[in-house]
Amino acid sequence: MCECGRIGCTDTITLSHVTYEQVRTDFKRFLVVPGHQTDVDIVAETHPEHLVVIKSGVAKRVAEDLDPRANESADDQGRN
Numbered sequence: 001m002c003e004c005g006r007i008g009c010t011d012t013i014t015l016s017h018v019t020y021e022q023v024r025t026d027f028k029r030f031l032v033v034p035g036h037q038t039d040v041d042i043v044a045e046t047h048p049e050h051l052v053v054i055k056s057g058v059a060k061r062v063a064e065d066l067d068p069r070a071n072e073s074a075d076d077q078g079r080n
Helices: 017-023 057-066 068-079
Strands: 029-032 042-046 051-054
Touching: 017 029
Parallel strands: none
Antiparallel strands: 029 051, 042 051
């Protein structure tokens, strides 16, 4: 699914799970359909069917707060 954050957006992006995970290794990087980027998104990569954008400002803080990978890392560190 497009990760633009637009209410009601159900556009899909076709790519492999590996490619998706490579993009999402950083909490502030998202996949969006071309044209769905915002004025505050930084376009990091352009592909025919999708863009990789970097969130900034409030969107970046929200993405960091809601990132399940960050919570998993914190949980893992607490177990060591």
